[in-house]
Structures are given as structure tokens and as C-alpha cells.
Amino acid sequence: MNIYVLGAGSMGAALIAGLCNLENVSRENIYVLSGHTESTAKIAHKYQINPVGQLAEFSGADLVINATPVDVTRTILPKLASIITAETVVVSVAYGVDVPELKQLLGRVTGLIYMIPNIPVSVNQGVLAVDSTVDQASEDTPVMELLRGLGQIVRVEADLLDVVSAGGGSAPAFAAIFVEALADSMVLHGLGRKVAYQVAEQMLRGTASLLLDRQILPAQLKDLVASPGGSTIRGVNALEQHGFRAAVMEAITKTIA
Ligand SMILES: NC(=O)C1=CN([C@@H]2O[C@H](COP(=O)(O)OP(=O)(O)OC[C@H]3O[C@@H](n4cnc5c(N)ncnc54)[C@H](OP(=O)(O)O)[C@@H]3O)[C@@H](O)[C@H]2O)C=CC1
Numbered sequence: 122m123n124i125y126v127l128g129a130g131s132m133g134a135a136l137i138a139g140l141c142n143l144e145n146v147s148r149e150n151i152y153v154l155s156g157h158t159e160s161t162a163k164i165a166h167k168y169q170i171n172p173v174g175q176l177a178e179f180s181g182a183d184l185v186i187n188a189t190p191v192d193v194t195r196t197i198l199p200k201l202a203s204i205i206t207a208e209t210v211v212v213s214v215a216y217g218v219d220v221p222e223l224k225q226l227l228g229r230v231t232g233l234i235y236m237i238p239n240i241p242v243s244v245n246q247g248v249l250a251v252d253s254t255v256d257q258a259s260e261d262t263p264v265m266e267l268l269r270g271l272g273q274i275v276r277v278e279a280d281l282l283d284v285v286s287a288g289g290g291s292a293p294a295f296a297a298i299f300v301e302a303l304a305d306s307m308v309l310h311g312l313g314r315k316v317a318y319q320v321a322e323q324m325l326r327g328t329a330s331l332l333l334d335r336q337i338l339p340a341q342l343k344d345l346v347a348s349p350g351g352s353t354i355r356g357v358n359a360l361e362q363h364g365f366r367a368a369v370m371e372a373i374t375k376t377i378a
């Protein structure tokens with residue numbers, strides 16, 4: 122399958138990195154075109170994939186992944202539509218350019234997927250929110266099989282895609298802020314920066330693994346950690362007093378809005 126990636130900033134590069142990790146994908150079959158010739162060359166060199174000079178070369182694509190900014194998406198997809206074939210599948214990750222608009226921009230109703238991935242796709246541990254209403258989102262297409270290699274696919278109705286995008290797509294930024302604050306607070310109390318990050322990051326990974334692998338609820342995990350009259354419950358109390366849960370919920374609400 123020839124995969125052409127359009128736009129190679131944070132998300133385009135993350136998707137390329139994840140694709141390059143897949144055993145069933147050859148780097149020879151991955152092509153990239155970014156906004157500037159230099160950035161195209163840089164990313165192509167970094168991942169040993171093919172740089173593309175101009176959009177016209179996308180005529181050879183079996184799959185196009187659009188990871189350009191929203192305004193660029195709105196101008197470039199109509200141009201792309203006249204270049205690709207009817208068999209080419211287009212996966213667009215531009216947030217807010219939804220399926221009805223994609224149909225309009227591409228002038229077709231099939232062979233398209235609206236998906237909001239998150240940055241951990243670069244290590245094949247992503248959450249990929251896919252609009253379940255389009256034909257290509259069915260589980261057994263080669264493209265969906267490929268995307269499954271990048272992480273867990275969550276198929277949702279169109280009106281809930283923004284919700285999964287906030288909790289899965291945007292939240293890595295919130296989690297990173299939490300990790301940073303946690304490390305800062307350990308540094309504040311005298312721990313070295315490097316060890317502080319190691320502790321915070323491994324704590325997050327271990328906690329996520331436990332929740333996923335053991336299928337226990339977050340509340341149960343919290344109860345397991347907070348010993349009666351112990352230190353953890355004092356920290357929980359402080360988080361509650363400072364509106365931690367409300368702050369997280371408001372952040373997600375604002376992200377969706
Ligand atoms: N970052 C994330 O976690 C997520 C992002 N998205 C979506 O991904 C898209 C890109 O976001 P992000 O990667 O963060 O943004 P960036 O600004 O990091 O990347 C944008 C990329 O688009 C390229 N570009 C600009 N104009 C063109 C053009 N005419 N042709 C080809 N490439 C072009 C830029 O190239 P150059 O640098 O050379 O100018 C750059 O590589 C957005 O639509 C966003 O909604 C979706 C989910 C998550």
C-alpha cells in the first residue's frame with residue numbers, strides 16, 4: 122500500500138513514526154509532503170521515507186493521510202481530489218473538518234475517514250477516534266487494519282468525536298502538565314530533576330498499565346493506595362480542596378467547546 126502523508130508537523134511526524142514501526146509497512150512505500158521543501162526533506166531523511174516535491178505526485182497514492190492545519194486542509198483537499206483516483210482512501214485528521222465537510226471538499230461520499238489520533242501514535246500506543254458513520258470505518262478494511270497498528274481505535278458517532286478528541290487527543294498535553302508539575306514539586310522538596318521525571322513518568326505508565334491490564338476502576342486503585350490515616354489521603358484531601366476534579370472537567374469542557 123502506498124501511503125502519502127500530507128503535512129508533517131507534530132501529528133504528521135507522529136503518524137509517520139508509528140507507521141515506520143509497523144512490520145507490515147515498508148518505508149519505501151511511505152511518502153511525505155510538508156509545507157516547505159526543507160521540512161519535507163528533513164522528515165524524509167529522519168525516517169528514511171520518500172520526499173514528495175508537489176501535490177501532483179499524490180496520484181500514486183493508495184492512502185492519503187492529511188495532517189495539515191485546518192485552513193490548509195480546506196484549500197488543499199479540493200486540489201487533492203482532482204489528483205487522486207476513486208480508489209484512493211483519504212484519512213483526514215484536521216480537527217473540526219468533519220465528514221460532511223470532507224465530502225464537500227473531496228467531492229465524494231466514499232473512501233474517506235475522519236479521525237482524531239493522539240501523539241502516542243508515534244509509539245503505537247495511540248487513541249484514534251474515528252467517525253463511525255463512514256463506510257471505510259468498518260473493521261475489516263485494509264486501511265483500518267493499518268490504523269489499528271498505531272493504537273486503539275475508538276469508533277464513535279459523529280456528535281461524540283469531539284469528546285473523544287478532548288479526552289484522548291488533547292489530554293496528552295494535560296497529562297504532560299500533570300507530570301511536569303509532579304516533577305517540579307519533587308524538585309521543590311530537594312529531589313534531582315532527572316530522577317523526579319523518572320519517578321513521575323514511570324508512575325504514570327505503571328498506573329495506566331494497572332488500570333488497563335487488571336481492569337480495575339480508578340476509584341478502586343485510589344482506595345488501594347490511600348492507607349487509613351496515611352499520607353496519600355492527605356494529598357487527596359488537598360487535591361479536592363483545590364478543585365482538581367472540577368479543573369479537569371472544565372478543561373475538557375473548554376476543549377470541546
Ligand atoms: N498535534 C496533535 O496532537 C493533533 C493534531 N491534529 C490535527 O493535525 C493537524 C496538524 O496539526 P499539528 O501537527 O499539531 O500542526 P503543526 O503546525 O505541527 O504541523 C502542520 C504541518 O502542516 C504542514 N503544512 C502547512 N501547509 C501545508 C501545505 N500547503 N501542504 C503540505 N503541508 C503543509 C506544515 O509544514 P511546514 O512546517 O513545512 O510549514 C506542518 O508540517 C491539524 O489539523 C490538527 O487539528 C489532530 C489530532 C491531534
Ligand SMILES: O=C(O)[C@@H]1CCC=N1
Nearest residue numbers: 216237286287290291
Ligand atoms: O489542539 C488541537 O486542535 C488538536 C486536536 C486534538 C489535539 N490537538
